[in-house]
Structure formats: C-alpha cells, structure tokens
Amino acid sequence: MTTATADATDNSPLSVLGEALEAAAETIGEASSDASESAKAAARKVKAGVSAGAYHAAYGVSFGVVFGAVFLKELLPEESAVRRGLEEGAEAAIDAVASRRAAKAPAVGDELDEELEAQAEKAKPASPRARKTVRVTRDSAV
Template sequence: MSTTAEPTVETNALSVLGDALESAAVSLGEAATDARESAKIAAKKVRGTLSAGVYKAAYGVSFGVVFSAVFLTELLPEDSVLRRGLVDGAKDGLEVALSRTHEASAAEEETVEDEEDLEQE
C-alpha cells in the first residue's frame, strides 16, 4: 500500500466549480459592458432617425403652407384685394419676424455685456 495521499475528488470538483463561477462572473461583466455600449449606439441611431423625421415633417409643412400661399396668390388677378392682402401680410410678417430676431440678438448681447461688467467689478 502506498502512503501518499491522493487528492480527493471533492477537492478537484470544488476547484473546477470555483473556476467555472469565476469565468462566468467575468463573462457576465463583459456582457454587461457590451450591452451598455450597444444601447448607447442604438440610442444615438434612434435619435438621429427621429431628428431626421422631425426635420422632414417640419420642412414638408412649411413648404406646403408657403407654396400653397404663393400658388394661390399667383392665380389671383393683379388688382385683387385678396392678392394684395396676402402679399402685404407676407411682407409685414417677414419684417416682424426679422425685427424680433434682431431684438432678441441685441438683448442677448446686452445681457452678456452686463454679465462681463459684473465680473470685472
């Protein structure tokens, strides 16, 4: 009979089980990281697609309204009251929109200058 002790099957089984659990934990960690990265990429693609859809819808509405108004105006006789009203309304609307944009820009510049003055004091 030999006096050397042979490793028991239980020790080897526990060692193998421990290695398997460690390997599984590492794999799960890597999978979670990959899933987060994939979700970020998918979210960027969805936002891009959504923003392109919103742009195209807004463009279509704007084009449709403006084209229809211009087309209707061109169909009307030159001396028509309706035609003059459409043309004058369009001109005045554009002037008001441009003046509001200019006023907003001026107010923003003024606010920035006031903040810079306060910082210097």
C-alpha cells in the first residue's frame, strides 16, 4: 500500500506542476546562455565583415585615385604642364608627409628625455660616498 501512496503522490497535480516549472526554468536558463553566446558570435562576425568592407572600400578608392593619376600622367606628353603638375604635386605631398613626421619626432624625444631624467634621478645613490656614475641612454629606456 505504501507504493500506491507514493505513486499517487508523484502523480498529484501539484508535483507535476512543480516538475514542469523546474523543467521550464532549466530550459529558459539554457536558452538565455545559448542566446548570449550566439549574440556574441554574431557580433564578432558582423564586426569582421564591416572591418573587411571598410578595408576593401578604402583600398579601392586609394587604388582608383593613384592608378588613375599615374595612368593619366603616362598618357600625357613629357613636356605637358598637367604632367609636370601631377609629378611635382606628388613629390610635394611626399615631402609634406615627411616634414610632418619630422615635426612630431621631437615631441616624442622630449618625453623620452624627461623619462630618462626621471630614471637617472631614481638611480642616484643616497649618500655621496656610494655615488657611482649612472649613464642612461635612450635605448635603455625603450
């Protein structure tokens, strides 16, 4: 009789409802973790696709402009003013980029000099008797 009572308890509407709620909660928990992982994977794929698209668009524009200018220059006679303008304009652009890079270099060097001075200050011995010559070079800071 005890087995019949245990079976009756397991089949009661409240225990069936409890089991159904537990199963639903587990399924929802698994689905939310799966959805989160799927969303992260989709975001990575979209980011990679957008990045590749931006790269190819920039590459195409750059190639089209440069190739078009070089092709046009080669079609023009050597003594043409347009050809000379294209050549000199390209050289001026290259020089401008080089001068901008050179102008930025001292600012980086100044920061390195300050950093080297700070390292030399830290390396100074506390007492005059223990003083050693400390030489700090730019290569050692980097």
